[in-house]
Amino acid sequence: xxxxxxxxxxxxxxxxxxxxxxxxxxxxxxxxxxxxxxxxxxxxxxxxxxxxxxxxxxxxxxxxxxxxxxxxxxxxxxxxxxxxxxx
Amino acid sequence: xxxxxxxxxxxxxxxxxxxxxxxxxxxxxxxxxxxxxxxxxxxxxxxxxxxxxxxxxxxxxxxxxxxxxxxxxxxxxxxxxxxxxxx
Numbered sequence: 001x002x003x004x005x006x007x008x009x010x011x012x013x014x015x016x017x018x019x020x021x022x023x024x025x026x027x028x029x030x031x032x033x034x035x036x037x038x039x040x041x042x043x044x045x046x047x048x049x050x051x052x053x054x055x056x057x058x059x060x061x062x063x064x065x066x067x068x069x070x071x072x073x074x075x076x077x078x079x080x081x082x083x084x085x086x087x
Numbered sequence: 088x089x090x091x092x093x094x095x096x097x098x099x100x101x102x103x104x105x106x107x108x109x110x111x112x113x114x115x116x117x118x119x120x121x122x123x124x125x126x127x128x129x130x131x132x133x134x135x136x137x138x139x140x141x142x143x144x145x146x147x148x149x150x151x152x153x154x155x156x157x158x159x160x161x162x163x164x165x166x167x168x169x170x171x172x173x174x
Contacts, residue, residue: 008117029148030095053164060163061116063091070157076147077140
């Protein structure tokens, strides 16, 4: 599945969130990752993030689609992250 | 079409970017909006944002799908913006 992940976490937990997301997804833009995952990888990422965030204060939203062809992506202005970019 | 918009713009331009996005979309989370737009509304939003951002420094990424049913959304932790929430 194609996954877009947006995080809004407290600064002190950002490094762990970033590290976890980078294991599974590409960095796209400030606080946004995207990538192609199997259902098992997606569940594993969600489980890992659950242990890292404070669920009372942090928020992580994922948007998933069965295939990347179902989603068009368009950038206005600067093209930031790509598969080769590291935050 | 269903639109997810993520912005990464300089602080001094954020208020104008937010104001423009709010005319068309719902705020979801820090720097993320989403909503249902016609193709004409989407073009109008992109045109408005083009006049507001500095294309050499700012970045706005949109993900669009023909229908919201093609995208599943899931939140870990705090549920932030909804249709009724204002940033």
